Each structure stands twice: as structure tokens, then as C-alpha cells.
Amino acid sequence: MTVWDRPEPPTRPAPLDRERIVAAAIALADEGGLEAVSLRKVAAQLDVGPMRLYGYISTKEELFDLMVDEVYAEILPEGRPDDWREMLRIHAERTRRTTLRHEWLADLLGGRPTLGPNALAVTESTLAALDGLADLDTVMRAVETVSAYITGALRREIANVRAERATGLSKRDWQRAYGPHVKRMLDTGRFPALAKAVYDGTDVDAETSFATGLDWVLDAVAAKLTPA
Structure with missing residues (x-):
């Protein structure tokens, strides 16, 4: 029970x-x-x-389940757009904002699904957004893929937030502190692909990175939903 x-x-x-x-x-x-x-x-x-x-x-695990379900109410969308991509985008963005408000949520995402009413309502809304667009197995894999991206991206972002708080170093501070070591390693010529990424790549903030990755995942989902 x-x-x-x-x-x-x-x-x-x-x-x-x-x-x-x-x-x-x-x-x-x-x-x-x-x-x-x-x-x-x-x-x-x-x-x-x-x-x-x-x-x-x-148990404390029951308490964690109740805590997760309580904050899932903040993720639950207020309406349901007709476009499935927009629905999943809203879900992802609301999950990100909620996790940034409650950083501990990142530690509990991705495990066994919580069975509270709010969590079930969120799952219902994501499944309903894709209902009828493909067979059920394809829809299930699509939802799992989007959820896996959201979980991984948010865990990484929260880990960076915690590292900045623990060290007192902003991203720029960290780059300045460890830049000389990275340059020495890249100058050895052993890491040409990494050197190109460091010197020529565009540095973007966490929000832009999250949105771009989400677009790519949704593009991949769209390809699977489109009939051959």
C-alpha cells in the first residue's frame, strides 16, 4: 500500500x-x-x-515521494496546446524552472516513477500530447527519450550550480584559474579535437544549451512520429 x-x-x-x-x-x-x-x-x-x-x-523514502509529488504540481501545465512539440517544450521548461527552485529534485529525477496524483497527471499530459501520432510503443519510447534528456541536462546544470557555490568560483573564475593548465595540455598536440572545441567553439549559457538540446531531441522524436 x-x-x-x-x-x-x-x-x-x-x-x-x-x-x-x-x-x-x-x-x-x-x-x-x-x-x-x-x-x-x-x-x-x-x-x-x-x-x-x-x-x-x-519511512524517509515515503517522505521523499511526497515531496517530489508536491513539487510536481509546479510542473503540471496550466493548459494543453494543440501542438505536441509545444506541449513537450512547456513540460521541459517547467521542469527546469521547478528544479532550479528546488535543486534537490535533480537528485530524485530518473528513478522509479513516483505514483502521486501530481506526478501521474504530469505523465498523463506528456503521453496525451503524443496520443494518436504513432503506435503506443513509439509514443512510450519518445516520452522516455525526452525525459532522459531533461533529467541528464538538469543534473548537469545543478551539479555546476553546486560546484560554483561550493568553490565560490563562477564559470569565468574557474576558466581563468584552470585555463593555464588546459592550455598546456592542449599545446601538447595530443587533443586536437578538444583544442578546436575550446578555441573555436561558441560558449553558451545553461538556458540556451538546454533549449538547443531539447530542440534536437524533439527533432529526433518528430522523425520517428512521421510515417515512412
Whole structure:
């Protein structure tokens, strides 16, 4: 039985429910990442004993499931465009914005699907955008491919954000600090393709990189959806 199927206990003696528990956990995670979340810390945030929480949530994994589903409400699109590409683009962009607001989400994307109502609604909207455009297996692989790109791109972006925060070095600062080492290595002539990329390639920001990669993935999906 999932946490969504299990009824909540009566709110006694102090008012308490899963909504308040999840809100407190998300606040902790937004501040300090998933490592800052424990049932004991959530209970302290709510000024209740830790054992009170076990009536509502059995494990920390259940708490994470509830947290993910709560922020999936921010991903769920407000409408449904007629164009499938626009629908999937909106889904990707909303997922990126939500992950930048809640960096810990990047650590939980890509695993087993969460089964909460908001997550299921998001999955429904992405599948419905492609419904009838190809056979079901092709639609499933298309959704999986887009999801894999979103997950990978966001994990990389969040990793860079965390590295910048941990080191105090911006991207430019990092390039200046490690540029001499990179130049010495490239000057050996052992890495000609990399040298060309470093010296001649265009440096773009994370948003542009994400949008460009998404366009390419959607182009590939479109090719599979087009009848031979």
C-alpha cells in the first residue's frame, strides 16, 4: 500500500497532517538539500515529537515521494496546446524552472516513477500530447527519450550550480584559474579535437544549451512520429 492509499490518523493532540509535514520537509531541502531532511528534523521544525510523524509517514523514502509529488504540481501545465512539440517544450521548461527552485529534485529525477496524483497527471499530459501520432510503443519510447534528456541536462546544470557555490568560483573564475593548465595540455598536440572545441567553439549559457538540446531531441522524436 502506498502512502497515498493509507489514511491519515486523527489530528491530535496538536494539528498535524501530511501537507504540513511535506511543506516543512521541502523547506529544509530547499535550504540544505536532501541531506538536511530527516523525520527528526522535520518534527523539530513542526515542534512535535518524532514519533508523531510515523502515524503519517513510515519511512524517509515515503517522505521523499511526497515531496517530489508536491513539487510536481509546479510542473503540471496550466493548459494543453494543440501542438505536441509545444506541449513537450512547456513540460521541459517547467521542469527546469521547478528544479532550479528546488535543486534537490535533480537528485530524485530518473528513478522509479513516483505514483502521486501530481506526478501521474504530469505523465498523463506528456503521453496525451503524443496520443494518436504513432503506435503506443513509439509514443512510450519518445516520452522516455525526452525525459532522459531533461533529467541528464538538469543534473548537469545543478551539479555546476553546486560546484560554483561550493568553490565560490563562477564559470569565468574557474576558466581563468584552470585555463593555464588546459592550455598546456592542449599545446601538447595530443587533443586536437578538444583544442578546436575550446578555441573555436561558441560558449553558451545553461538556458540556451538546454533549449538547443531539447530542440534536437524533439527533432529526433518528430522523425520517428512521421510515417515512412
